[in-house]
Structure formats: C-alpha cells, structure tokens
Amino acid sequence: MFEKRRPGAVLFDRDGTLIRDVPYNGDPNRVEPMPGALEALARLRRADVPVAVVTNQSGVAKGLLSPDEMDQVNARVEELLGPFDAWAICVHDDADGCTCRKPAPGLVIRAAAVLDVSPRDCVVVGDIGRDMEAARAAGARGILVPTDVTRQEEIEQAPEVADDLTDVVDRVLSDTASPVAAIAAPWTRAIGWSRW
Ligand SMILES: [Mg+2]
Ligand SMILES: [Zn+2]
Secondary structure (H helix, E strand, O other), X not given: OOOOOOOOEEEEOOEOOOEOOOXXXXXXXXXXXXXXXXXXXXXXXXXXXXXXXXXXXXXXXHXXXXXXXXXXXXXXXXXXXXXXXXXXXXXXXXXXXXXXXXXXXXXXXXXXXXXXXXXXXXXXXXXXXXXXXXXXXXXXXXXEOOOOOOOHHHHHHOXXXXXXXXXXXXXXXXXXXXXHHHHHOHHHHHHOOOOO
C-alpha cells in the first residue's frame, strides 16, 4: 500500500527548497540552485512524475519586487533547473487574506488542478512549517527539508523530514529507505495518501 507508488505530482517550494533563499530577490543573477536540486528533478522527470513550484512571493504585495522581476527570476530558475509542469504563485501578503498564501492550501490545490491530479496524490516539499501546513490543509503528503533557518519546532511538527532533495526523491520514488519513510510518517499509513 505504501511501497512503489508514484505520486501524481511533486510540488516544490521555491526559496530555500529549490534555490537558495535570497529574500525578495528580483535579480536573476542571484538565483542559485540548492544542492542536489537538478538531479532530484531529473530523476522525477525520468520517472514521469510531474514537477511544479508552489511559492509565496509577498515581495510583490509589499512593493519590494515587481511582477516583471519575479518573472525574470522564475525564468532563470527554469534555465538552471529545467521546465516545470506548473507554477502556482501567491503574490499577496498575510494581511490580504487570500486563500493561496501558504499555509493556506490554495497553491497546492491550484497546481494539482493544473496538472489534473488530486491534491491527495501530491507531495509538497518545503523548508518551513508554512509549506507543511499547506500540504496538510490540501490533503497532500508533506516532506520538510530543513535548512539553517528552519525552526526546531517546525522540524518537530513536520509529518516527514528528509535530509536533502536526494532523500526526498528516494522516499517519493520508494527507490530506497521506504521503511524509514514509514516510521517517520505513521499518519500517511493510517490516513492513506493514495488515490481514491
Ligand atoms: Mg521556502
Ligand atoms: Zn495569495
């Protein structure tokens, strides 16, 4: 039930997950992939698993980043990491009360809809608690990849924690270490994140 199942899609947070987090970055020259990102994406693409980006960009709402600058940064991300099957972007801030800014589930639901898969068939990969909350709220499987800025309580509360993006893909494709994934995330067995 748990092993060897391919997810419908893997949805990645952008900043601090796919690329180094440069707050409110509008400069494509400052885009730097996280270690293992390119190979992790390549493995998913080879396995025919759609990959997407789900990203909060409140710098737009704050006026710190123009939509055009954001587009240029995203284009640079695709130059370095290859094309994504969907992008779901929230350009609002907390005070806007939108339904897409993580921890709300809107970006996960939107990306899943674009890819024509159920959110329950999706894996959400991120570096902070907001990503995991969005996954949980959408019914997706969340995997946290902590960085230096991830808080201890976010790690403790995460449904599943991976060492890095290589470990994420190992878990997602069940190439290796599926018993570890099962131990780390007993609720995925209890609730079931498979297709129905
Ligand atoms: Mg992040
Ligand atoms: Zn929003």
